[in-house]
Amino acid sequence: MNRASPGIERIFSWSSIDSKSRVVILVSILLICSIPHSSGQETITGWNEAESWTDHDLNAAVIHGELVWVFGDSGIVRFSEDSGATWQNHTNLGDVDLISADSYENSMAVLSTDGIIYMKDGLESEWITIDSSQTGMKSIALAGEESLIIVGNEGAIWHYTEQTWWNRTTSFTENLHDVDFNGADDGLAVGNAGTILATDNGGTTWDYREAPDPESSIVSVSYFNPYRMFAVSDSGQIIYSTSPGGFEWQLREIESAGYNTTLGIDISSIDVVSSSKILFSGPNGYLGLSLDQGLNVERNILPSGVNTSFNDHAMFDYVSGTVVGDSGVILFTDRAGENEDIGFEIPDYNNFGEFVEYADDMLLSGFIATIKIVLFGIALGFIIGLILAMMKTAPTSLKNLLESYPTRQIKGLGIICLVSALWLIYSGLRRFPDLQLNGIEYIFTPVGDPRGFAMFGLGVAIFVISIQFVLADEKLSGPLFKIRPLNAIATVYTDFFRNTPLIVQFMFIHFGVRLGMRIQELMEGTFGDPGIDGIDYFFYGERAFLSAIFTLGLNSGAYQCETIRGAISAIPSGQMEAGRSIGLTYIGTMRLVIMPQAIRICIPPIGNEMVNLVLNSSLAMVIGYSELSRQGKLMIATTFQIFSAWGLVMISYFVVTWTLALLLRRLEEKTKIPGLGISGGG
Amino acid sequence: MEDVVLSIRDLHKIYPGGVHAVRGVDFDVHEGESVAIIGSSGSGKSTVLRCINRLIEPTEGVIELRGQQINTPNANVNEVRSRIGMVFQSFELFSHLKVLENVTLGLRHVRGMGKSEAEEVALDVLERVDMLERIDAYPGNLSGGQKQRVAIARALAMKPEVILFDEPTSALDPELIGSVLQTIRGLADEGMTMVIVTHEINFARDVADRIVYLDQGKVAEEGPSSIINQPKTERLQRFLSSMHEDKISEDIGNELVSTQTDHGYVPDGTGNRPRS
Structure with a gap:
């Protein structure tokens, strides 16, 4: 397997890029470099020169009443009555x-x-x-x-x-x-x-x-x-x-x-x-x-x-005064010497160059923010997808898990579950009077403390399950034991994430679960304050960032799961039999035989998922994460250049997804195995 | 008996859906013996073989490997399987691995050998099946016969106590069968214990020490390879005649490596395949 996986340099080195792609890359770089910048502002001095009527070095300046006094070599003294603009001689001291x-x-x-x-x-x-x-x-x-x-x-x-x-x-x-x-x-x-x-x-x-x-x-x-x-x-x-x-x-x-x-x-x-x-x-x-x-x-x-x-x-005060120097130089200012920018007061954002000059920093930071969540989201999503797909295809039923235990123990487990189920139902019911409702029909009325309802419902569910444990026969033939628990968990997960809108998931996870805050507090408890920059800040300095990568990862994992599961199903069942027949475990066969082939098959659809993830990352703006789309909105707020702002944002997304697609295409080519799967062309 | 490797008693398999594929099969496989299981399609041959390897869980019955029952929930199924080699009809080579890696996979991850040690063993078995030249090829670049020989090498490398062949030649073109059969015969000559499910009647007669004829999930006739020539039961007789038994002649036995009777092809001595 190691022999088949190519080194990173083989995939991404310049020499391995064909001439067509080279032209595209070079033209892109040229286009980026040719974005015009406006000539910029002219800056002038905040100081004016005054005539001191001397060439001696001036060493000291002092305010005395309404006057400014300067003193220099050879007893030179000058004073000004108008804040340093004009100077009068004074008798030498x-x-x-x-x-x-x-x-x-x-x-x-x-x-x-x-x-x-x-x-x-x-x-x-x-x-x-x-x-x-x-x-x-x-x-x-x-x-x-x-x-x-x-x-x-x-x-x-x-x-x-x-x-x-x-x-x-x-x-x-x-x-x-x-x-x-x-x-x-x-x-x-x-x-x-x-x-x-x-x-x-x-x-x-x-x-x-x-x-x-x-x-x-x-x-x-x-x-x-x-x-x-x-x-x-x-x-x-x-x-x-x-x-x-x-x-x-x-x-x-x-x-x-x-x-x-x-x-x-x-x-x-x-x-x-x-x-x-x-x-x-x-x-x-x-x-x-x-x-x-x-x-x-x-x-x-x-x-x-x-x-x-x-x-x-x-x-004199914080804006006007004088400065003195060698050779009789006196400068005065009425704006504390601040350099003054002249030129446009209000930039003309209709000029694309001026717009870009304002927008490029925002665009770049949005670009980096997007790439940050996308990369982490892809990694997280792929891992979750892989695990879920394995769970979904796992043949282990409850019967397989339990059949090596004596029936007596299973019945015992059933009785324990039964007791705890009854306790849950009882405690759930006991909470109902707290709600000041009369009659059992109100248990379907979702008001008040929801925990009572949750405990009641959970109790009923465990009750139904545990009955089957208690009644289990030698062969564990009840319908319950046909359930594949891993598959059930994965199905609930994917069904949940694929049947709710991503934007709602974002808000639920960030504002409802407050996942970002919890992770940040956990990390702060472990590693200390992240500060405002550096590697700590990168990883857990921003709550929205944490929430965003987890939402994207969890959501994408549900979709990638189905894709990977499809690829696993595409592997002939004989491969699993062959792996098992040489004595590999189920997991071992999955890892060494099935997955390496399945992942090769599912690179194109997984690539699709990843591109989707990039595009979906724009929804992270609803939780206040400053990725590309949000930056686009902010740009428009200042410049009102709707066409240019959204245009640039769109091009940025295109650059990310297109690059991703290119990389995946190369990956697909480089990991291709002769005789595995049907693919057009070479 | 001391030398019983594999013992099958009253084996039943009812598939989900109610198909009763195997209805009480008994037979023993002795040390160094090759047993051929023949029978028409749907007679339960493959099911019996897969039950032995526990790729299918038998509904009822006892399977013992060297006197130890292997079809209980507590038996270590992976350990049992590593002692039983299996060769599949459709080869089932790991297509993402090269030939050598296919053979070493089990050695490294089941037997826990190091890379060089495993490769040494693998090269040894690949030499036995005459596949030494193609160790760096991917299965996709091999012919059917070569694939099957690699599959045999993969099973052999684990040094199994018994090898199960599940119709090893039925997916092969007639001209590719020869090399595979020769390899299996070589193993038989070396004294490997084997159970072969096959349609190659001639091959079965030539290689097998014992023939088990299954019909409708039961052992209809069992005996030495001579029962091919002198079937005792009418059912086996009918089966053999349906397999162009009439075309089997004594001299074919010598060149049966190039013979494929059940595809209706008999060599005409010119070496050319007749156009049909």
């Missing part, structure tokens, strides 16, 4: 580089490289100078109107409050790069070697927080609120904490970077604009925007010719 700035309500402070701090403690007040006498400071933050914090190299933290400088340097002496406060009390400072320091008392004491990656050099931090703290490392890692106090920090797996933990690009600054919107900036003209807390980061398109390194942002 000293002649050293201004590297960091911060504001708190009416106060604003700027840090220069020589440790001098320039401060405005009111909207209209003049600049005052505070000398910290520290060098190597990197960042400044205001913790209240009268309190400021500067951080810098070797873990230096200096706190200026009540006109006095306090050294708050901790035992962690890695270089600190940035400090940010939320309100007057809560602040964060970050630095090299994954250093994160947090304060909750306005900078008086600082506590160490463990970073998820101790190697990363954290260059910028943004303390948006106690539940949204974000920081970036210079290698593009996004670190976030959603626990008040920032006790736990995690690395973001960035979806848009293929679930990596790094953006793969250098980042110099982060700014949390709203609870979900984050701006990133970096060298070489990098501006990134995330609308979902860093899960997806999209690179902003810049105005043409801008390729500078960006250093800081200042946002």
Whole structure:
């Protein structure tokens, strides 16, 4: 038998495909590839460039009242009264580089490289100078109107409050790069070697927080609120904490970077604009925007010719603000820098290309979903069909099963059945009064708890059967013993499934029996939560999927059973006799002699059944399984392209069934045995 | 008796529907003996043979294989069958298996042999029936005579204690019969115990040690092969004459491998088949 079954490569290799089929396949591929795609949308930048009147590098930007201030090298200061569109000169603050700035309500402070701090403690007040006498400071933050914090190299933290400088340097002496406060009390400072320091008392004491990656050099931090703290490392890692106090920090797996933990690009600054919107900036003209807390980061398109390194942002609110960079570049936006798609607002789905562009993903997912249930359904249906066909053709009668037992035991079994039947009838009858019905005639009235009726009916049935057991004679000649129990079970099964509509079976099994839910719960109990993707999800993540394959399999099994049974009947009875005569058991003869021949005979009608199963799978839409037909409906819901949508769905079904038919035809040819059955042609 | 292989006592078979095909048949088959069962169509020959193999359950009676009753519900029917070979009128080769696989199937799945061991045995028996050249052919590509010889090899491979032949040549063309009969005769010469249901009167006379003539479900006459030439009962006489008994001549015995009397064909010495 093994010799006769060909290897899969013999059936499906390219070289074994004849030239006609090759042409068909190639033309199909060509047609698929030639489906036109629309040219797509044009995307323009959300940023505008403003004239800064300087070529110096601009290092810091800050909002102060109605004004935006930017500070740069050599004491350059510019301010804008119109959200960054136009800029005015301001007297230079000293002649050293201004590297960091911060504001708190009416106060604003700027840090220069020589440790001098320039401060405005009111909207209209003049600049005052505070000398910290520290060098190597990197960042400044205001913790209240009268309190400021500067951080810098070797873990230096200096706190200026009540006109006095306090050294708050901790035992962690890695270089600190940035400090940010939320309100007057809560602040964060970050630095090299994954250093994160947090304060909750306005900078008086600082506590160490463990970073998820101790190697990363954290260059910028943004303390948006106690539940949204974000920081970036210079290698593009996004670190976030959603626990008040920032006790736990995690690395973001960035979806848009293929679930990596790094953006793969250098980042110099982060700014949390709203609870979900984050701006990133970096060298070489990098501006990134995330609308979902860093899960997806999209690179902003810049105005043409801008390729500078960006250093800081200042946002008025979550839509408008500015970003500053080297060589005096200032960009401003009134839509948070979001790229703007121009072109059609409402796609013209009458254009087939645009329709396809919308529909192809849905079609593909429907296609895959259909193939999924079809393959499992075919396998399940074939196995069920095989088993049922064997059951239906099994000659074993009740007499055969029982004749080797003494009559006394059979009578004993009968008495046990009789007693349980009487008990069932009794308990069934006892439930009738619960229904508050009067009179035995009401047992035919299907109201109330159905279990009473079921028990009564079952009791009567077992009673009738057990009477025959009790009255059994030596030869077991009663009519009951002529019953073939396996055949009876299979007949009930096939009759049931072939005489009810498939669509009703779908709904009964999914919503009535809730088979999918039960299987899923069983699998979850055994293997745990399937998650939202991966192999577990594939097998038991979707209830409708489970229900669909079982409904299709159970239904198709009933039909395939009849087909296989027909093929078994077509095998001459002498084959069974020959198999038995060499001493094989009935099952052995079935397995080794009858089935290999019967299945070869029934490949064409089974193929028919399988094609039917593919087509029937479209009914799975009624239980909410998103296979091809359902996707077709959804496509129409959006696009109103009824002809195109159903057309594509139809072609997809055709592709599946036609391929299936081709494969089966090849299978039939390759498994053909000379002298077995009549077939046209070679 | 010690050497009784098969013993049949008072065998009755009533088919569902009431046809009383076998009405009390008794006979013994001894070790190394070939028994030919002859009789007209419907006389119950095949039914008796199938009862022995339990392909048909007898209604009444006792069948013993080496003194052990085999027609009880408790007898292991598969084990009994593996000890009794059977060759069918219509060959019943497994058409999806090659010749060699046909022979090894029982050895591997009933006797539990490994593949190489089974093939060794199979090649041995296939050599005995002179089918060694076609071991890779499918039955569909064999002639009738070749198929029947493979079927004999399949039965032989199981090393049965007795082989039952159910009209082994009646489905064959006249010119194909010879090789099959020769094979069976070879087995008889080797001392194989056989029960042969046949229409080949000459062959029966030539090969069988004993003839059992069945008529209407009963043993009408039983005796050594000489009863073909000197039937005691009128019924056998009538039967034999209906089988063109008058055309049987002494010399045909030597070349009976190419003879098919019951098809009305007698060789005319030219080797050509007469056109009719």
